[in-house]
Amino acid sequence: MAAERRPTGIRLLGRYGLLLFVAFATLFPIYTTLVAAFKPGDQVLVNPLLPDSFTLEPIMTAWSDGNLGRYLFNSLVVAVVVTVAQVVTSLLSGYAFAMLDFPGRNLAFALFLATLLVPIEATLVVNRRTVDSLDWLNTYQGLAVPFLATAFGTFLIRQALLAVPGELRDAARIDGAGHLAFLRYVALPIIVPTVGALALFSFLSSWNQYLWPNLITTEESMNTVQSGLTLLRRSSIDEPNALMAGTVIAAVPIFVALLLFQRSLVRGLTSGAVKG
Amino acid sequence: MLVATSDPALRCIDMESRAFDRRRWRQLPAALALLAPSAIVLGAFIVYPLVKAIFLGRQRCNSTGTRCVDAGWDQYSDTFRSTEFQHALLVTAEFALITVPLGLAFGIGLAVLAHKHLSGVGVFRAIFSSTVATSVAVASLMWLFLLQPSVGVLSNVGWIADAFPVVKQPGLLNDPGTALWSVGLSSVWANLGFTFIIITAGLQSIPDDLYEAAALDGATGTGRFWRITLPLLGPSLLFVLIVLTTRAFQAYGEIDLLTEGGPRPDDSTTTITYLTYGRNSIMATDQGLQATTAVLLFVVLLGLSFLQLWSIGRRVHYGD
Amino acid sequence: MKRAALPSLLMAASLFVAACGSGESAITAGQDDPDDVTTTEPPDQIATGDDTGDETGDETGSTTAPDDTETTDPGAAGGDGDAGGSDDEGATTAPDTAPTEIPLDGYPDCPTGALDDVDAADAPVQITYWHGMTAENEEALQAITEQYNASQDRVVVELQNQGGYLEVIDKYYQSGDNGRPDLVMFPEYGFQQAIDSDTVIPVEVCVRDAGFDTSPIQPSAVQAYSSAGVHWAMPFNVSNPILYFNKQMFEAAGLDPEQPPTTFDELRAMSQQLVDSGVASYGIALDTSIDSGGGWFLEQWFANAGELFVDNGNGRESLPTEVLFDQETGVEIVTFLRDLIDDGLAVNVGDNAGGSDNFLKMADTADPAAMTIGTSAGLGTVINVLGSGLVEGLTPNDVGVGGLPGLAPEQTAIVGGAANFVVAGKDPEITAATWDFVTYLITPEVQSQWAVQTGYLPIVDEAIDLEPLRTTYADDPRFRVAYTQLANSPDDLAHAGPQIGPHRQVRDQTAAALASIFNGGDIESTLTDAAATSDALLQQYIALNG
Structure with a gap:
């Protein structure tokens, strides 16, 4: 932003002041949570804004009573499976739509995109029955299988592949046999940024699932972090410090992961906003 | 949704327009094989349940679903017109009216504020993006602890409780006048990181020379914002708008954790999704009725998508 | 402009919606045209067995x-x-x-x-x-x-x-x-x-x-x-529900901490004394949760008054067809509670989702209530929470327990x-x-x-x-109150408690009605409306299960 004159003096001070204020407001709920998570039970309501006492006990309590380690592990397993599967299925179908020319392609593509119009809530009533009849309640497959493919990912990959140079795409059409090899060794390296973005997007969406795990989990040990927190909220509202400690434990892994993958995150989230 | 219409594929679903091409048929088996994994999952867990739910929505069932009575398609119109659904639809619309404009305004405000060449601005960007790391459950529990009338933060800080007695009696989440706003604010906060990131990326894609040219023409700061920044942010804003609206219509976790659809008797935070799946839902033990409202939610969202694209999509400028 | 488009669309949608509302509950959805009603085989996904024509429980085994x-x-x-x-x-x-x-x-x-x-x-x-x-x-x-x-x-x-x-x-x-x-x-x-x-x-x-x-x-x-x-x-x-009260406050107000109120009249009189003496802001904290004040307690008060809550022998003879909570007794009970609130003697803590808001109102530092009604099953938790020091200035021994005050002189309860x-x-x-x-x-x-x-x-x-109950009952009579209350209850249909198919949904109706009445709604018409919806629920239940 070379055109913008650098603000000086009072304007600069005002701008920093505003930034600081907004940053403080944004962080306030996180701050109060952290304060409570490290306070003993008889102190937590005395001075909720000040970290005037410190103990690790709520964290220990939440970790052991709340079974959060197990929940985090479950969430991780499901999110990784969903992410890998979504990337693979999207690569395959996106490749088919971008690189192959076959009868009914446009209709099929339109049908794929149409599934984006269906809110997940409209399918859950029946999906729960399906998963139940497959005996998949309280299993990783029950948590993951309904989300192994995504029309959004298919679309993203297709768009990225359409940008692959024409000669390369023609090469793919000459020989029908080597599609997978072509995809793996020629196309994939070119669209790595898109794949990374999709992976991150898939991971976050899966990790943040709330209603589905709540619906199909009846065994405590198969809760994800999200449904586990629901359980914790019901059982320990009378121990606010332990509840907040549980919240902190549940949030930390994603905070850390996002710090590491900040750049991919931005790309992942913005990939939906690109011009189609 | 947004992405769909601007794609050429949708505008020519006409298969007959091309001549028969043997090579195209030869590629069909490979294409089918490549599409199969996605198609099976999407078919089994989106298309099939939707179709099934549409027919299930005609039924009234006992609690185990072993005995159902077919009530006909009327059940959809009856349910749509019922007091519960109408109320939920209004609450949902109000929730969207609270969260979408506030989310957009905060997102734009923060992005513009942090889009300056100031030292240390990177720290602020990280802070503003931070809520993207909070899932709905984490964010809602944080806000629950803030707002809870007896064991919450606000009610236990003396001067706040004195200045705003409502935080204690009956509590922001328990007062019919403030409950939806409180849930909405927690939702706006949780979405803030996302909106900030998208809009910041949009800002960064606006070329500097546009501002330079405008500055030469003598445009003021606010003038540049309205004439350049906002129009060129169009695609980003539209994306945020659609995502926020969809999230508002599908809001569930924050309501479940903060208010459970209450307070009674107004059911001030019972949205359509919460009416369908929530605690205390009158649908909970009747899968037929549950399917009815779930399908109605789909129809409402579908209508909304078309309305959005029809009325707004055409007016958005896509940058080059 | 762009940002204004969405709200206006939403408003338009809302108006459209408001214009075509039927004013009827979703409970009756699909029911107004009897020609449509035919029993069908349930969809495959829904069926838990291959035969759904069962009249009794016969088919359970084959599923x-x-x-x-x-x-x-x-x-x-x-x-x-x-x-x-x-x-x-x-x-x-x-x-x-x-x-x-x-x-x-x-x-x-x-x-x-x-x-x-x-x-x-x-x-x-x-x-x-x-x-x-x-x-x-x-x-x-x-x-x-x-x-x-x-x-x-x-x-x-x-x-x-x-x-x-x-x-x-x-x-x-x-x-x-x-x-x-x-x-x-x-x-x-x-x-x-x-x-x-x-x-x-x-x-x-x-x-x-x-x-x-x-x-x-x-x-x-x-x-x-x-x-x-x-x-x-x-x-x-x-x-069963019992009365929890703050012994310190009772003493400070000149009341006997060993003599909590046993009837509605005493409850009102003591609340008055507690408030008048300035010891407590409210006599009692009420709520409208379906698990407590909004549903369960109401049924308890009906039993205590010797009245049935639903017809067909409180649902004990056959599936009930009509609720009775909008009759005289219901109006009397609800009017009593509402007057307490209107006169500043009671405070309504609302939905009370976690079941703790009413207790926490007793611990409120600024505007405390001296009493509340809660399940006897909360006693262990209350004592434990107070023991942990979460609430300043209130120890486990400051909590007194009494039977549930009601219309009748004897304190009785449903299981x-x-x-x-x-x-x-x-x-x-x-x-x-x-x-x-x-x-x-x-x-x-x-x-x-x-x-x-x-x-x-x-x-x-x-x-x-x-042991350990023998010692506890001897040393801490608070634990014995619920037991005595149930043991004293007569063996009649009223005290057998209502047996209702859509019981939880009916409680939802009473909870909403009480919440509305506590906020100033008209007592009789609100109860009548809630009863009408409840009756529809009962009919619906009979249609699907009868």
Whole structure:
């Protein structure tokens, strides 16, 4: 932003002041949570804004009573499976739509995109029955299988592949046999940024699932972090410090992961906003 | 949704327009094989349940679903017109009216504020993006602890409780006048990181020379914002708008954790999704009725998508 | 402009919606045209069995996996004498009840002897138990379950906390045969629904099969979970509402902390004194949760007044067709409560989702209430929370407990809490193991320990003479209040408690009505409307289950 004159003096001070204020407001709920998570039970309501006492006990309590380690592990397993599967299925179908020319392609593509119009809530009533009849309640497959493919990912990959140079795409059409090899060794390296973005997007969406795990989990040990927190909220509202400690434990892994993958995150989230 | 219409594929679903091409048929088996994994999952867990739910929505069932009575398609119109659904639809619309404009305004405000060449601005960007790391459950529990009338933060800080007695009696989440706003604010906060990131990326894609040219023409700061920044942010804003609206219509976790659809008797935070799946839902033990409202939610969202694209999509400028 | 488009669209949609509302409840959706109503085969995904034309519970057995139909199909059993899969114990039935026994041919078997065939060294039988206990009560249940698992080597019980009664109910009915647990805890408002689900074995079948003696169990608890003479569920955690009060405040207001109010009139007078003396901002904290002030307490007050809550003998004779809470007694009770609030003697804490808001109102530093009404099952948690120091200046000993004040001079109660239901369609050794655990939970030793830790009352009298309950009842009479209250209750239909199919939905109606009335709504018309919706729910239930 070379055109913008650098603000000086009072304007600069005002701008920093505003930034600081907004940053403080944004962080306030996180701050109060952290304060409570490290306070003993008889102190937590005395001075909720000040970290005037410190103990690790709520964290220990939440970790052991709340079974959060197990929940985090479950969430991780499901999110990784969903992410890998979504990337693979999207690569395959996106490749088919971008690189192959076959009868009914446009209709099929339109049908794929149409599934984006269906809110997940409209399918859950029946999906729960399906998963139940497959005996998949309280299993990783029950948590993951309904989300192994995504029309959004298919679309993203297709768009990225359409940008692959024409000669390369023609090469793919000459020989029908080597599609997978072509995809793996020629196309994939070119669209790595898109794949990374999709992976991150898939991971976050899966990790943040709330209603589905709540619906199909009846065994405590198969809760994800999200449904586990629901359980914790019901059982320990009378121990606010332990509840907040549980919240902190549940949030930390994603905070850390996002710090590491900040750049991919931005790309992942913005990939939906690109011009189609 | 947004992405769909601007794609050429949708505008020519006409298969007959091309001549028969043997090579195209030869590629069909490979294409089918490549599409199969996605198609099976999407078919089994989106298309099939939707179709099934549409027919299930005609039924009234006992609690185990072993005995159902077919009530006909009327059940959809009856349910749509019922007091519960109408109320939920209004609450949902109000929730969207609270969260979408506030989310957009905060997102734009923060992005513009942090889009300056100031030292240390990177720290602020990280802070503003931070809520993207909070899932709905984490964010809602944080806000629950803030707002809870007896064991919450606000009610236990003396001067706040004195200045705003409502935080204690009956509590922001328990007062019919403030409950939806409180849930909405927690939702706006949780979405803030996302909106900030998208809009910041949009800002960064606006070329500097546009501002330079405008500055030469003598445009003021606010003038540049309205004439350049906002129009060129169009695609980003539209994306945020659609995502926020969809999230508002599908809001569930924050309501479940903060208010459970209450307070009674107004059911001030019972949205359509919460009416369908929530605690205390009158649908909970009747899968037929549950399917009815779930399908109605789909129809409402579908209508909304078309309305959005029809009325707004055409007016958005896509940058080059 | 762009940002304005969405709100305007939403407003337009809202107006459109408002213009075409029917003003009717979704409960009646699809019902106004009788021509449409035909019974159909349920969709495949929904059916849990291959035959849905069952009039009684006959089909429950055939909805199980093929490998165990043989032993659980009632058709294979001529009567309780040759219960399939059980050993010779099956022939033993309680001799004194035999002449008047109601035939149980239609129900699934309960082969309680099947556990004897299990080789413990080989592999113990695993059973799953769904419950809705939280806080202190959950910890107590965990301790008891661990004791049971350690006490023998044939059965291992796995507890699954669903987060609350509502979640237990929802998840149970959303589950098909595969997903259901072996043992499930339903509150009293899930009783009729469980019967009609055809998924549970009446414990009476198990009782007869095992020759189990139920006479030590509190008769009222057995009666509460019996329908048409058949004992369906084994009571376990029985509670009833009691009055909690702040002894310090009572003393400061010149009241006797050992003499809490026993009737509505006394409640009002003492509240007045507490408020007038400036000791407390409110006499009592009320709420409108369906589990307490919005539903359960109302039913308790009806029983106390000797009135039925629904018709058909409180639903005990046949499925009720009409609620009675909008009649004279209902108006009288609700008017009393509303006047308390209007006169500044009571405060309404609202939905009270966690069941703790009313208690926390007593601990409020600025505007405290001196009393509240809560389940006796909360006593253990209240004492524990106060002991932890969460609330400044209030120790466990400052809390007094009294019976539930009501219209009648005597304090009486309906059996509340929950009972254990044996789930049908399981392998014989699973059912036998479940039964073994069910009986363990009602042994005097367990009940004694359970009552002390939670505040639930013992359902076998012998528990009172055992430690630790004997000492607790002697030293801390607060724990005894709920027990005495139930023991004093007459054996009539009013105190049997209402038995309603859509019980929880009806409570939802009363809770909404009370919330509306406490906020200033007209008493009679609000109750009438809630009753009309409730009646529609009852009719709907009969149509689907009758």
